[in-house]
Amino acid sequence: xxxxxxIRAALSEWQAAFCAKDVDRLVALYAPDAVCxxxxxxxxxxxxxxxxxxxxxxxxFPEQFALETRDLTLALGSDLACAxxxxxxxxxxxxxxxxxxxLRSSIVWRKQTTGRWxxxxxxCSAPFDxxxxxxxxxxxxxxxxxxxxxxxxxxxxxxxxWFEIYVNDMERAKAFYxxxxxxxFTRLESPIDxxxxxxxxxxxxxxxxLARMEGFAAGDNSVIVYFNCADCAVQATRAAESGGEIVKxxxxxxxxxxxALVKDxxxxxxxxxxxx
Numbered sequence: 573x574x575x576x577x578x579i580r581a582a583l584s585e586w587q588a589a590f591c592a593k594d595v596d597r598l599v600a601l602y603a604p605d606a607v608c609x610x611x612x613x614x615x616x617x618x619x620x621x622x623x624x625x626x627x628x629x630x631x632x633f634p635e636q637f638a639l640e641t642r643d644l645t646l647a648l649g650s651d652l653a654c655a656x657x658x659x660x661x662x663x664x665x666x667x668x669x670x671x672x673x674x675l676r677s678s679i680v681w682r683k684q685t686t687g688r689w690x691x692x693x694x695x696c697s698a699p700f701d702x703x704x705x706x707x708x709x710x711x712x713x714x715x716x717x718x719x720x721x722x723x724x725x726x727x728x729x730x731x732x733x734w735f736e737i738y739v740n741d742m743e744r745a746k747a748f749y750x751x752x753x754x755x756x757f758t759r760l761e762s763p764i765d766x767x768x769x770x771x772x773x774x775x776x777x778x779x780x781x782l783a784r785m786e787g788f789a790a791g792d793n794s795v796i797v798y799f800n801c802a803d804c805a806v807q808a809t810r811a812a813e814s815g816g817e818i819v820k821x822x823x824x825x826x827x828x829x830x831x832a833l834v835k836d837x838x839x840x841x842x843x844x845x846x847x848x
Contacts, residue, residue: 735780791839798843
């Protein structure tokens with residue numbers, strides 16, 4: 573086989589190994605000093621960390637699935653070769669997170685003294701719209717998407733634009749959230765007692781406020797607001813130490829990370845989410 577055929581065979585082998593969930597077969601295609609820029613954090617990692625991440629992810633895939641690629645381009649030199657292409661997972665159950673989007677890959681090989689080509693750099697990513705911070709899910713769809721007729725705001729807006737957590741004792745509630753999250757609150761001009769969480773208008777997500785109003789008692793809520801955390805176990809511990817209560821300790825929710833549920837000083841249940 574000539575070098576181009578060897579590279580094409582290596583690409584086919586990568587896909588076959590992943591779909592077979594054969595991690596050893598997959599990692600054998602990489603040089604020991606290879607560097608990976610994956611779509612899933614961290615930003616950069618070596619082969620062993622890359623291997624562990626694949627081992628952790630594969631149990632969430634169905635027994636059988638496939639990959640589809642398009643727009644493959646190859647460039648070969650005497651001892652380096654590179655390829656770039658688009659790809660996505662197919663034959664996964666409806667709604668499975670792995671089947672939602674296309675990815676773009678750039679792979680660099682170095683020819684070994686044995687004549688074998690091994691991957692020395694693997695870059696997999698998805699583009700995003702810097703204004704909305706939304707990932708572009710397909711090469712044929714824009715990040716902003718189309719505004720749906722009759723919808724509430726359309727695809728250009730977050731589904732939730734604001735939240736309020738009703739409290740009985742405002743000073744006690746502010747002290748609790750400040751202790752758990754290191755938040756500083758801002759008093760909002762309003763007929764009700766309203767103290768806003770930190771707001772970043774140019775960032776994604778929604779902000780909200782602590783609210784106190786006659787006729788709206790705290791506690792017994794049926795809607796749970798989730799706060800983003802680096803490690804939700806840390807904030808859960810802080811909640812318990814600050815007069816709250818851990819309702820459900822940190823637990824895994826599959827490929828979506830981890831959550832914990834705590835009760836604040838007013839009796840409201842709030843959610844804590846982290847990817848790790």
